[in-house]
Every structure is written in structure tokens, then in C-alpha cells.
Amino acid sequence: MDGPQDEFAIRVRDLVVGFGRQTVLDHLSLDVRRGEILGLVGASGGGKSVLMRTIIGLIPRRGGTIEVMGQSAGGDGRGAAMAWGILFQQGALFSSLTVRQNVQFPLRENLVLSQELMDEIAIAKLEMVGLRAEDADKYPAELSGGMTKRVALARALALDPPILFLDEPTSGLDPIAAGDFDVLIKTLQRTLELTVFMVTHDLASLTTVCDRVAALADGKIVAIGPMRELLQSEHPWVRAYFHGKRSQMLQHEMR
Ligand SMILES: Nc1ncnc2c1ncn2[C@@H]1O[C@H](COP(=O)(O)OP(=O)(O)OP(=O)(O)O)[C@@H](O)[C@H]1O
Numbered sequence: 001m002d003g004p005q006d007e008f009a010i011r012v013r014d015l016v017v018g019f020g021r022q023t024v025l026d027h028l029s030l031d032v033r034r035g036e037i038l039g040l041v042g043a044s045g046g047g048k049s050v051l052m053r054t055i056i057g058l059i060p061r062r063g064g065t066i067e068v069m070g071q072s073a074g075g076d077g078r079g080a081a082m083a084w085g086i087l088f089q090q091g092a093l094f095s096s097l098t099v100r101q102n103v104q105f106p107l108r109e110n111l112v113l114s115q116e117l118m119d120e121i122a123i124a125k126l127e128m129v130g131l132r133a134e135d136a137d138k139y140p141a142e143l144s145g146g147m148t149k150r151v152a153l154a155r156a157l158a159l160d161p162p163i164l165f166l167d168e169p170t171s172g173l174d175p176i177a178a179g180d181f182d183v184l185i186k187t188l189q190r191t192l193e194l195t196v197f198m199v200t201h202d203l204a205s206l207t208t209v210c211d212r213v214a215a216l217a218d219g220k221i222v223a224i225g226p227m228r229e230l231l232q233s234e235h236p237w238v239r240a241y242f243h244g245k246r247s248q249m250l251q252h253e254m255r
Pocket residue numbers: 019024042043044045046047048049050051
């Protein structure tokens with residue numbers, strides 16, 4: 001049976017991360033619940049990517065603890081490699097590999113499988129993200145922005161991870177493609193029971209896809225909760241973010 005410690009996919013406590021004299025994350029604590037989509041907002045250069053990269057072990061920490069699916073993480077980054085899939089901002093596909101080979105990359109790195117099985121898995125993952133088997137032999141240069149993101153998502157799902165990290169998944173997409181991608185993320189989260197940790201500036205994604213939103217300011221999480229609670233936050237940065245002129249205009253349009 002699930003105990004209270006199983007309620008959280010990610011637990012970050014008192015995390016301190018810096019570079020030289022700069023402290024980026026300053027005793028930051030954050031819980032991501034299992035099965036939720038958590039959106040992370042914060043000022044540009046505020047440390048959102050640093051937080052994500054520290055959780056997955058790409059950046060060393062100066063203090064604090066990180067647990068992923070109940071296991072200590074954030075050290076050398078290897079321990080929980082199968083626990084997460086990552087969609088980096090630009091998709092970051094290998095340009096010299098086909099779509100199929102890109103999706104198979106994590107399988108080759110982590111498992112020993114027959115070529116036939118890897119081909120079956122690649123096609124299944126591509127179909128899962130709304131692409132066709134015919135797209136498997138294309139190269140990244142032959143894909144649209146939306147297709148690139150979908151291939152990167154298929155690759156992130158290759159090892160059936162319970163957690164998905166998404167770094168600005170809808171940036172660079174037109175509003176229709178962004179909306180379609182939001183729906184895809186929500187559908188995958190529901191059908192695969194994924195936990196999704198998503199850095200985004202996209203107000204539509206925050207409002208329609210995220211179960212909760214966390215705001216990062218001054219190196220800490222200064223507000224966390226459903227979007228309607230964030231809109232009530234008294235924190236000056238959170239108010240400025242959601243009640244500035246541009247956000248107001250968009251929220252007005254969305255009503
Ligand atoms: N490898 C690094 N070495 C030195 N400084 C770094 C490194 N990575 C990030 N930083 C610094 O850490 C701070 C936070 O950067 P980060 O990329 O996390 O911001 P962000 O919140 O993701 O911003 P954006 O929304 O613009 O992508 C910045 O001041 C950046 O210069």
C-alpha cells in the first residue's frame with residue numbers, strides 16, 4: 001500500500017545551488033505530487049532551468065536534499081536515469097540520426113533489445129505522440145517545429161519513465177500547435193499516470209494543463225497552488241507576473 005512518503009514524486013529540501021559567488025537557489029524547498037502536472041514560473045535568469053538540471057543531476061548542489069520516487073537523487077545523476085524523461089527547450093534531437101534512431105537512442109543506451117523490438121517500440125511511441133510510422137525515417141531537418149517537439153517527447157517516453165521534465169514545451173510553437181501540444185501532454189499524463197514537471201511562461205498552458213503552479217523568486221518557491229490561488233498571491237513578483245498589463249490582457253481574452 002502507498003505510504004505518505006509515496007505521495008510525492010519529487011521532494012526538494014533546502015536546496016542551495018550557485019556558481020562562483022552567485023547563489024541561484026537559496027534554501028529552496030518543493031514537493032511535486034505523484035500524478036500531477038506542476039508548472040514552474042519565474043523571472044528570466046531566476047533559476048528555473050538550474051532547478052530542473054540540479055534535480056536530474058546535471059548541476060552539483062551546495063546543500064540540501066533531493067528525492068525522486070523515494071530515492072535520493074541529484075548526486076551524480078545516474079541513479080534515477082530511468083525515472084525520468086526530459087524534453088529540452090529546443091527539442092535537442094540528434095541531427096544526424098533519423099526520427100526512429102532518435103527515439104531508440106535511450107533504449108540503446110540503457111537496455112539490450114533486439115532491433116525488431118526497438119523498431120516496434122519506436123513506432124508505438126511515435127503513434128503515442130500523434131506522429132505516423134512514415135515519419136520514422138525522416139531527419140530532424142525535415143520536421144516542423146511541432147513535429148520536432150513530438151519526436152523529442154517520444155524519445156523522452158522511450159523508457160516508460162514515471163516522471164517527465166518539460167522545459168518550455170510550447171515555446172516557438174504557433175497558438176494552434178501549442179494548444180495541440182498542451183492537449184497531448186494532458187492526455188499522456190492521464191493515460192500513462194505520469195508526473196509532469198514543466199517550466200513554462202505560457203499562460204494558456206498554466207491555466208489549462210497544470211494542476212498546480214509554483215513561482216520561483218529570490219531563489220525560493222514563493223507561492224505554490226492551483227492557478228486560481230496563484231492569482232490571489234500577495235507576493236510582489238507573483239502579482240507583477242500575473243497582474244502585469246500583458247498577463248491581464250491575456251487573462252481577459254481567456255475569460
Ligand atoms: N553552468 C552555469 N555556469 C554559471 N552560471 C550559470 C550556469 N547555468 C546557469 N547559470 C546562471 O544561473 C542563473 C539562472 O539561470 P537559469 O538558466 O536557471 O534561468 P531561467 O530561470 O531558466 O531563465 P529563462 O527563463 O531565461 O530560461 C543565471 O544567472 C545564469 O547565468
